[in-house]
Structure formats: C-alpha cells, structure tokens
Amino acid sequence: MSYRQLLRGPGTLRRASAAVGSKLDTFFSGAWWWRARRSLAEKHLSHVLERSGDKSIAARRATERYREMQFAVTYWRSAPALVRRVALAAREAGLSVSDLRLIVLNTDLRVRHDKVLLRRSTLMRALSAAFATIVCVHWALMYCLVALAPGAVYLRVLMIMGVFAVYAAMYRGWSLYAYRALAAIDRSGDGLDQIIAKTPSGVAAIPLPIARD
Numbered sequence: 001m002s003y004r005q006l007l008r009g010p011g012t013l014r015r016a017s018a019a020v021g022s023k024l025d026t027f028f029s030g031a032w033w034w035r036a037r038r039s040l041a042e043k044h045l046s047h048v049l050e051r052s053g054d055k056s057i058a059a060r061r062a063t064e065r066y067r068e069m070q071f072a073v074t075y076w077r078s079a080p081a082l083v084r085r086v087a088l089a090a091r092e093a094g095l096s097v098s099d100l101r102l103i104v105l106n107t108d109l110r111v112r113h114d115k116v117l118l119r120r121s122t123l124m125r126a127l128s129a130a131f132a133t134i135v136c137v138h139w140a141l142m143y144c145l146v147a148l149a150p151g152a153v154y155l156r157v158l159m160i161m162g163v164f165a166v167y168a169a170m171y172r173g174w175s176l177y178a179y180r181a182l183a184a185i186d187r188s189g190d191g192l193d194q195i196i197a198k199t200p201s202g203v204a205a206i207p208l209p210i211a212r213d
Contacts, residue, residue, distance in 0.1 A: 021172060028173030029076040029105055038069035075104040082199075083109045086116045090188070090195045099184035103192070106181040116196050118189055128178040135174070139167045 072078040
C-alpha cells in the first residue's frame, strides 16, 4: 500500500485489512489445495468425455468428482452428497456463504443415519475461550520481552511489528477453526436447522455450486 493510500482514511485501511484477511483465510483453510484438485478433476472429466462420451458410467463418476471438488473450492472442504445438498439449499435460501464455509470447513454438518445434523458443541466453546486466553497472554508476554530487551528503540519497534504480524496471522488462521466457526453457527444455525428439516434424505443429482474464488 502506498503512502497516498494511507492518507485516504480508515476506509482504505479496512479494505486492505479485509484483503489480507481473505488471503490468510485462503491459505489456512486449504482452499488452494481444493482449487488444485478441481483443476485435476476438470482435466480428467474432459479426457473421459472425449474418450467415452457423456453417457458412460466413467463420465458420470468423473462428473460427480468434479462437482465434489467444485463444492470444496467454494466451501473450503469436500463433503458427502447430503451435506452438499443442504449447504447449497441454504445458500439458495439466502444464508451467508461465509457462515456456510466455516460450518462446512469444521465438519459441523454431519451425516448420521442418512440424515444431516448440525453439531453444536459446548466443549468446543470452552476450549475456544481457553485457547484464545492463552494465545493473548502469550502475545502480550512477547511484547513485554521485546519492549524490555536491550538495544536501539527502532530495533525494538521493528521486532514488535514482527511479533504482531506473526501472531496476528496465526490468530487469524486459528480463528477459522474456533470462535469464528462458533459465531457462524450462532448466526446461521437456526436457518440451517429449518433447511435440514425440509431437505429429503437420499442421494440425488446435485447442481454445480457457483464458484467464488
């Protein structure tokens, strides 16, 4: 970011922060891995269609595999067909795709006895709060160690900035699997429960989700 952009105000800083956060989410969620696998699935599907046509069993399997990888790119994890159906129905109903990504990523939508259930874990809430406290305390201790260390002031300032960058990145990645996932369930859980109740069990054709790279 240039000096002129910094002078434009907090709006620019918020957009820059959101962009960095999005990149970190892509890295820590493993979305890059699913994009690579989708590319391979797409190439395999093209090869099968050219060799066997679109009516063959091999083409159906390759198409289903591509659909699974397409879903994984959008929602950051592969999932069983029933879970994919519920997630896509929830997206069509207007639920937040960000919340759905976090819920699918943490496998909080699970299949039990041919039915999808939304997991709500009290233990995870306690563990999330405890771990967040530990991380923040350790973060603060690192600041104190750097601030009290001998050396020039500018070196300590640079070290503090480095500590902030490392811990902020780690905290962002950890939050994907902790409090942000829990907050997503709080926001969208009731809506998901309604959609699960309306979604029939059994496996049927699932439309391709819209990729949001």
